[in-house]
Amino acid sequence: MKPLIRFCLVASLALVAGCQTGSVDSSLSQADSTKTRQQKDAVMRGIHLMLGSDWQAAALQEQLARLAAAGVNTLILETDYDFAFKSHPELSSPGCVTPARAHELAAEARRLGIRLIPQINCLGHQSWSKTTLALLKNHPEFDETPGQYPNNTNIYCRSWCPQNPDVNKVVFALVDELVNAFEADAFHVGMDEVFLIASEHCPRCRGGDPAKLFAQAVNDLHHHIVTERKWEMFMWADRLLDAKTMGYGEWESARNGTAGAVDLIPKDIVLCDWHYELRTNYPSVPFLVGKGFRVWPSGWKSLPAARALSEFSRQQQSKGVVGYLCTTWGAVRIPSLAEWPPLLEPMKEWSMTPLPPRPL
Ligand SMILES: [Zn+2]
Known part of the structure; x- marks a missing residue:
């Protein structure tokens, strides 16, 4: 349940500045990784932001010191395709984030002890409203439902096909560029709210098991990001939660058969478990910790809901709960x-040590 403003905001801000290509210096990311590795074991107090333009990146850079003072030590920066990719310039858009600006932001973040983690929403969320995003617009052959749903009517978002033999080559190149540009040692693959999977319109996936197909996409990304590159991988958790047993709705958990993937993917992925409504408990947090994952509870704009999720997660008193993501x-x-x-209240709570006593 994410607002329409999500895409519109990025699209409008992307028009502000000209798009230019800068150099990517991979040595900087390696040097920086030492510091960020030291931060991995600390409590993660993060913000997730859409970052679609150099203008936004500059505005964010101006705020980094204040955010650090508020306790923030991690930023998930979702650029999606709004980045000046050298490997695939056809995917970039006017005014998108440039490597030069990303390096500037990374330098200031490093100075302040803030870890940057770039993100492309993988597999799902390949369209928004009537707009098909750059990957499927330029590579319609990657579409899970090729030629179907003109103007994206009667669907939430398009997906790419996890069994297309060529999609990962493109995506991995984008991942590498973003990690290098933001001098990062981790990547967030998104993968929330995937509704189009194992579609009858896909000759490869028709009749397949959604859980196995979702896990295949996760495992392919993990192989590149973690096994090959030695970076850390983050993803949204909703497709791993069974709505029937969790009691959540079909957005923050799955009713489309993907939940079984929770037992088919590596345990070293950090799962961002997002819940934006006020509840007395959030059973997915102990469930995912019990499965052996590190869990990053993620709230949004409702202060009572953010407070409830944050407090419930702290009361787990588990090392598997790594902090709070706003x-x-x-x-x-x-x-x-x-x-x-x-943002402020959970950051303050998670800055306190030790954790409060568990209620009787
Ligand atoms: Zn397919």
Whole structure:
């Protein structure tokens, strides 16, 4: 349940500045990784932001010191295709984030002890409303439902086909460029709200098991990001949760057969378990910890809901709960981030040690 503003915001801000190509210096990411590795064991106090332009990146850079002072030590930066890719310039858009600006942002973040983790939403979320995003627009052959749903009517978002033999080659090149540009040692693959999977319209996936197909996509990305590159991998958790047993809705958990993938993927992936509504408990947090994953509870703009998720997660008193991630989805402007209550309160809580006593 993410707002329409998600795409519109990025698309509009992407028009502000000209898109240019800069150099990518992979040695910087390696040097920086030493510091960020030291941060891995610390409590993660993060923000998820859509970052679609150099203009936004500059605005964010101006706020980094204030965010650090508020306790923030990690930023998930979702550029999707709004980056000046050298490997696939056809996917970039005017005004997108440039490598030069990404390096500037990374340098300031490093100085302040903030870890940057770039993101492309993989597999699902390949369209928004009537707009098909750059990957499937330029490579319609990767579409899970090729030629179907004109103008994206009657669907939520398009997906790419996890069994297309060529899609990963393109995606892995984008991942590598983003990690290098942001001098990172981790990547967030998104993968939330995938509804189109094992489609009858896909000759490869028709009749397949959605859980196995979803796990295949996760495992392919993990092989590149973790096994080959030795980076850390983050993803949204909703497709790994069975709506019937969790009691969540079909957005923050799955009713489309993907939940079995939870037992088919590596345990070293950090799962961002997002829940934006007020509840008395959030059973997915102990469930995923019990499966052996590290879990990063993720809230949004409702202060009572953010407070409830944060407190419930802290009460688990588990090393498997790595901290708190505040998503934004256009609900707050970057210059106002450092004063935003749904961010400030959880950051303050997770800055405190030791954890509060578990209620009897
Ligand atoms: Zn397919």
